[in-house]
Amino acid sequence: MARVVVDVMLKPEILDPQGQAVQRALPRLGFDGIADVRQGKRFELEVDGPVDEAALARIHEMAETFLANTVIEDFTVKVEETSEVAGASK
Amino acid sequence: MARVVVDVMLKPEILDPQGQAVQRALPRLGFDGIADVRQGKRFELEVDGPVDEAALARIHEMAETFLANTVIEDFTVKVEETSEVAGASK
Known part of the structure; x- marks a missing residue:
């Protein structure tokens, strides 16, 4: 099982009211x-089986058609080592 | 100007209805x-000046008190090379 991370952010030219409020x-x-x-x-997507080129292409397509609204958003796809433990807050 | 990324995710034991819907x-x-x-x-935080230990400690505190609800969420703080261009979807 591998973890693939898809980050979706508003395009730089798009106003980000949430970010501005923060x-x-x-x-x-x-x-x-x-x-x-x-x-x-x-x-964070937990992927069955190896994350090979074909799997990454599929996830890229999934991100483009479903996870991001590519009219106003950009996205990046990264394979993350599953052994990396997220820095817990406590 | 350096970019620091704070990722906030629900703790593993917390039900994630949005993730399940996806x-x-x-x-x-x-x-x-x-x-x-x-x-x-x-x-994505654009930080004035160098991101030294003190700045990272401040951002960690900001994430803990303001960006994340540490009762149900974990967070990670990462310094990102600003030269890295986000993979645009097009």
Whole structure:
């Protein structure tokens, strides 16, 4: 089982109200020095079997047709080592 | 200017209805072989100045107190090379 991550972000030229709301709130919460914030979606896909070229092509197609709205969003597809343990917050 | 990425995902033990909805739809759209789908948030922070230990500690605190709900979510903080161009969908 391998994990493939699809990150979907608004295209740079598209206004990101959510990101702006986060950015405006940061100084009020005492966090300075953040020039810009963009917010998007992260999909973690657990893939049966090896992630070969064919599987990646299929996932790319899935991202393009289903996970992202390519009119306003860009996406990236990355294979992630499943052994990498996500940095838990606690 | 450096880019720091904060990924926020539901803890593994928390039910992810959005991810399940995506996973159930995939076979109907002709995409098989995806055992599980988890959906979360991705924040791209453009940071003024160098991303040193102090800046990373501040961003970690910001993620813990503001970007993630640490009762149900885990987060990771990664420094991304700003030169890396996001794979555009076209």
